[in-house]
Amino acid sequence: MGKKFNELVPKSKSKFYNVRCPDCGNMQIIFSHASTSVHCFVCGKLLASPTGGEARIEAKKVGEFG
Numbered sequence: 001m002g003k004k005f006n007e008l009v010p011k012s013k014s015k016f017y018n019v020r021c022p023d024c025g026n027m028q029i030i031f032s033h034a035s036t037s038v039h040c041f042v043c044g045k046l047l048a049s050p051t052g053g054e055a056r057i058e059a060k061k062v063g064e065f066g
């Protein structure tokens, strides 16, 4: 084990996504590293699910910031 490990620093810069609900068109802000499922405020559709890292966005991203 004389190998030098490359220090893989995971890019965990958190940000916010602006998404549009595919079902009702509601625009909503989602934290990129949401640790719980995020549902549409209006119709309850699942918009993002937690993965342990960056959340999987299930809706259409229309922007990001942060």
Ligand SMILES: [Zn+2]
Pocket: 021, 022, 023, 024, 025, 026, 040, 041, 042, 043, 044, 045
């Ligand atoms: Zn909706």
